[in-house]
Amino acid sequence: MSLKNNPLNNALNRRQFLVRSAKAGLSIAATCAIGYQFYDGSGPLGIKQESEDAGLPDFSVPGTGGQLSIVRGRDRVKTLQLALNALGGLDTFVKSGDRILLKVNAAFATPPILSATTHPLLVSELTRLCLKAGAREVLVTDNPINDPASCFALTGIGEAAQKSGARVILPRDQYFKAMTIPDARLIRNWPVLYKPFKNITKVIGVAPLKDHHRSGASMTMKNWYGLLGGRRNIFHQDIHNIIKELATMLKPSLVILDGTTTMMSNGPTGGSLSDLKQTNTMIVSTDQVAADAYGATLLGKNLSQLTFIAKAQESGVGTADYGALNPEVLSAE
């Protein structure tokens, strides 16, 4: 029996055809809608727009500017306490409910005895004092040069932080954000370790005092290098300007420069006890430039060798004339 002659089949075919036409029509409409929606007549742009993100907030505590205290002594816990007390105690800076970020120098996976990194005792004591002052949370972070997890483990900073109640934040890729610092020439659209600063109210930089072969010295301002991500070592081509820009990028509540054992040579890694010298000094300041300028004297460096100090002063970060701040020089011995 031929299909053509069967009226029932004809009706069926007509219905099938209509259904199919409707489906085809819908598909075509959907395809055309997609084509219309996603059409791109010009092509992709080559270069990304510069980040509008203008850096980090100001963490300095109003009314505490231009202070510096210097304490002699071998015992870091004692010298730190005394130095903080000289500035009115940590309570002046840390209020109840504050969230604190300790920016340590954990650059290398080396033991604390080599003094290439922030001493763990400083981390635990600072954490203890912050929590005592009522801080809600203490975070410890750095973007080290060597493997981050190894660095925090071998320097003892990780354990010290954990035991005293602070939390270590290891730098993960998505914690960085491209930033452009106002008036900066180098930190433009550059990845900065941003995430740990979320909800933070106070920032304390904790740096060891070290020789640095390229810049002359690694102290509190150079310590912020550990907030940069990406291919940051290209900035070694212009080391003094990058340190200056870093100092303008971050306005800390407080900086601590540990000159108890100073790395006098082969910095910033050292690697031998013969590179170290007992200088028995703890420096606490609200002025990074003054702290570094004083640190330079312990390293036996002339300020004229450390161009970044003059540059930072010129940018209004602080003063290189630490004497003008009338620092109290105390002894903890």
Added chain:
Amino acid sequence: MKITTARRISQIFFLVLLLWFCVVTTQGKEWWQLRGWPVNWLLELDPLIGLGTLLTTHSIYKGLLWGLATIVLTILLGRFFCGWICPFGSIHHFFGYLGKRRKSSLEKAKTNRYNRWQVLKYWILIFLLSVAIADLVVFLIHAPSNAPWLFWALVLCGLVAAIIVTILKISVDPKKLFVYLVCGIGVWVVLGIVLQEARILSASLQIGLLDPIPLVYRSINLVILPLIDGSALRLFTKPRYYDGAWLIGFIFLTAVLLNYKTPRFYCRYICPLGALFGILSRTALWRIGKSEAECTDCHLCERDCEGACSPSSRIRINECILCMNCLNDCHHNQIGFRTTPSAAGEILSPDLSKREFVFTFVSGAAAVPMLRLNGNLSANWNPSLVRPPGTLEEEKFLSRCIKCGQCMRICPTNVIHPSGLVGGFEGLWTPVLNFRIGTSGCQHKCIACGNVCPTAAIRPISLDERLGQNQFAARGPIKIGTAFIDRGRCLPWAMDIPCIVCQENCPVSPKAIFTREQFNTVHMETSLVVKTANDHFIEFDTNVLATRRLSTGDYFCLIDGQPDQQPRLIVKNTARSLSIAPQTPWDPPSAAGKNVHILIRLQKPFVDPERCIGCGICQHECPVRGKRAIRVTAENESREPNHRLL
């Protein structure tokens, strides 16, 4: 005119058109050269390219919108593209015809029987699309947080559908249905939270590997034209070379020769574009079919059936490529092309099980992240991968390049080559610069590749942008790499031989290669001792010099005890004497017995990384022909901020 004749004319037309487009992709003003010919049109008609780039870039670039026309026609007519337009298909068609020419009708019908493995092409299509789909998956996974409207709309749709299904009692077990629905939403939300860093999902466009249109463009551009050039055709002043072209040629040849075994082997088993058309053809309004269910079963309709779609029984609409041979071959007028479905029934969907679909989809989605575990898109990038100017940053580039070879074809200097594995497997056959082959490095005032690229994997830049002038002055020129001098191989640096061909050829102004002058004492076996001398001439006591060797203008001499210690240019020498220019006499002339030193004046080249654009002309010209003494690597290329040098 028979409809098959019309089809043949169409096939020949598009094949000739393709060859014509490949020929005219030549820079010049002649009528047979690139002067507005739409050389990418066949690529643009290929909707798989449009679909693939839509998935990876969320856009349809310029001419790729043509793919829309093909899709619309396919939805209406079925796989007309395969049977009537596709030049690769036409090549297979022809060779398939040659292969079966002597066979009996029965044997022919046998080779055209449907094979279960024809489903392979759908696997390939699903695999290649799932390689590209990561962005969409990431978007959907994060929809609960990033696009809540979409999430809630879909949840609502699901609920409404489930309720309707329950009310209409379509579902057997409504309880189970709701459990599935709730579980599905739960998994979705959890995935969105767990997969915050979606590193395990990244997209790449790999359809170009097997998509027939890029494949045939690539094969003609990089293998066939260079092979026949110089005989009947004269396209290039110098013969063209393409690094690794053998593999492209081998694949092309294999695909063509397989037709002797099975006609249209590639179309039936491999072609992902055909598979896409197969899926789109299910709603075709007109289709091939029998008018009566029963016939004489002579199978003549399958004698020349190109798609192996079983027109004699239940026809597979998704395999039918509308060659229309069955229309002619049926002696009983049983077969027609019309709106009614075949009386013997139809199969609309490929033989693809759910399991197969999931398997190919997951392996495709996992392939790219797995390939990228070797880090070639991050820390482990290959500096030998120098890409043409205007190339997007690597990840974006890989989401656009279809490996068609158009940039390699149009490049006037033959410096662009199909990469092997320098850019990882993902980068196979993508453009890479080879400064050893070709007539020059990357020509300074040329922007051809980006303007011919059909997908903007190489952006269409202007000359101003490339050179960093006018409105682009602040940004500076586009750099594709940096030249580094190998001081162990460079003639002036390593061997005291004057050269600086690199400096002379540097097209950048001011030059990116500068020189420092230096006088080096020439190494000699014996020392030169003055026998007699006047104010511009010295004679030695033995024959120690090669005649005229020192009068090239590069040699100077210096005498021990000479008061001014200024080297004097040597203008003439014999085996035992030398003369300097009379304008620069020695005063006083040397006494006998003094030692004489021969100096060579060298200009040692240095690269200024701030100026160097990586064009590689220096490398191309370097006279150290094996491993060049100045070589460009992708250091400091503009497209990748992470490759910055300064």
